[in-house]
Amino acid sequence: MTTYWCAHAWLPGGVASDVRIDVEDGVLKALIPGQPRTGTVLSGLVLPGFANEHSHAFHRALRGRTHHDRGTFWTWRERMYTLAGRLDPDSYYRLARGVFAEMTLAGYTSVSEFHYLHHAPGGRPYDDPNAMGYALAEAAADAGIRLTLLDTCYLAGGFGRPLDERQQRFGDADVDAWAQRVEAFKPPAQARVGAAVHSVRAVPDDQLPLVSGRPLHVHLSEQRAENEDCLAYHGRTPTRVLADAGVLGPDTVAVHATHLTEDDIRTLAETGTRVCICPTTERDLGDGIGPARALADAGVPLCLGSDSHAVIDPFEEAKALEMNERLGSERRGRFTTDELVAAATGPGLVAGAPADLVVVDLGSVRTAGIEPAAVVLAASAADVTDVFVAGRRVVRDRAHQLIERPETLLAKEIEALWRS
Numbered sequence: 001m002t003t004y005w006c007a008h009a010w011l012p013g014g015v016a017s018d019v020r021i022d023v024e025d026g027v028l029k030a031l032i033p034g035q036p037r038t039g040t041v042l043s044g045l046v047l048p049g050f051a052n053e054h055s056h057a058f059h060r061a062l063r064g065r066t067h068h069d070r071g072t073f074w075t076w077r078e079r080m081y082t083l084a085g086r087l088d089p090d091s092y093y094r095l096a097r098g099v100f101a102e103m104t105l106a107g108y109t110s111v112s113e114f115h116y117l118h119h120a121p122g123g124r125p126y127d128d129p130n131a132m133g134y135a136l137a138e139a140a141a142d143a144g145i146r147l148t149l150l151d152t153c154y155l156a157g158g159f160g161r162p163l164d165e166r167q168q169r170f171g172d173a174d175v176d177a178w179a180q181r182v183e184a185f186k187p188p189a190q191a192r193v194g195a196a197v198h199s200v201r202a203v204p205d206d207q208l209p210l211v212s213g214r215p216l217h218v219h220l221s222e223q224r225a226e227n228e229d230c231l232a233y234h235g236r237t238p239t240r241v242l243a244d245a246g247v248l249g250p251d252t253v254a255v256h257a258t259h260l261t262e263d264d265i266r267t268l269a270e271t272g273t274r275v276c277i278c279p280t281t282e283r284d285l286g287d288g289i290g291p292a293r294a295l296a297d298a299g300v301p302l303c304l305g306s307d308s309h310a311v312i313d314p315f316e317e318a319k320a321l322e323m324n325e326r327l328g329s330e331r332r333g334r335f336t337t338d339e340l341v342a343a344a345t346g347p348g349l350v351a352g353a354p355a356d357l358v359v360v361d362l363g364s365v366r367t368a369g370i371e372p373a374a375v376v377l378a379a380s381a382a383d384v385t386d387v388f389v390a391g392r393r394v395v396r397d398r399a400h401q402l403i404e405r406p407e408t409l410l411a412k413e414i415e416a417l418w419r420s
């Protein structure tokens with residue numbers, strides 16, 4: 001057993017002081033406030049590990065490279081397709097390794113990777129049809145982050161339209177072929193496999209009930225055009241199409257949920273579906289501001305993701321959840337800091353939970369003088385000093401312990417991709 005002690009820790013009842021934390025076999029054994037200094041001292045505030053519930057690792061290569069395109073989500077998507085066309089299992093692995101290292105440095109201890117880049121250009125399967133999935137799993141293992149690989153079913157290029165040439169890499173022949181490939185994928189330790197429906201655009205509604213897996217994620221109503229096309233084709237909103245096909249439920253995470261009707265919100269709540277908001281991506285892509293407070297009020301559990309990685313900073317995502325609401329409602333204090341931290345983190349700091357811990361510096365220029373309970377509104381990823389995943393110290397004193405200089409790796413890979 002290893003014993004840590006910290007001046008402050010984010011326990012279920014609020015910020016506690018002088019907390020002793022016992023860890024055994026990667027699991028929290030006990031957290032006891034009001035204890036004398038003992039064991040290894042962690043200076044700052046200890047938070048539960050951040051959970052990145054929506055990621056497309058390769059989109060990181062678009063950061064800082066699309067602003068001059070101007071345009072819309074749909075023009076951005078053209079650039080993303082160009083990038084997707086250049087990746088192979090080796091470069092996918094190297095890029096994802098750098099991205100997952102950036103995530104752990106920012107305090108993310110787990111990532112749900114929404115993985116749809118499956119096959120070689122033209123849709124030809126690799127010798128191992130899961131080569132791209134294994135590349136992600138290996139990259140996550142090397143970076144020390146927990147992975148849920150959400151293998152994504154992607155069968156159509158739009159409502160009633162086949163995949164176009166660039167989308168062939170994403171698709172399988174039908175839902176059975178998708179399921180067979182997923183079945184053959186054997187995740188390494190610290191990874192698990194879930195499933196995803198890319199969107200109501202990409203999976204015909206008669207195939208939707210056949211996509212199964214736990215957890216099950218789905219892009220939902222990120223763009224108004226998706227809603228309009230769906231209404232024109234089905235006469236129903238995307239939420240209603242998913243509900244009618246039995247896709248929604250407590251094991252399902254609907255990603256974005258930006259443009260919803262009141263009936264959609266009710267449906268998500270009644271089915272127990274969780275919603276993942278991706279504020280920094282949604283603002284980067286000009287998606288709009290989703291009804292986060294209305295969803296929470298209806299009883300929909302919220303989580304957060306850095307999605308396209310225009311920004312990798314869990315504090316920024318949590319802060320934006322509140323700030324977007326302020327801009328939209330002209331009111332303040334729309335979410336409590338407890339709600340913001342709950343949306344940003346995985347299991348809390350309780351005995352029996354995985355020992356996924358993040359240490360935040362309360363003495364930086366950003367955090368000096370704040371109330372510790374407001375950390376999520378003041379700190380940034382730069383204030384994360386130490387990160388533990390299953391008790392293993394993956395980040396120490398702001399340095400990744402498994403990957404040397406991830407920034408060098410990222411620069412090399414991204415520049416090579418845009419040169420090719």
Ligand SMILES: [Zn+2]
Pocket residue numbers: 054056114219255307
């Ligand atoms: Zn996405």
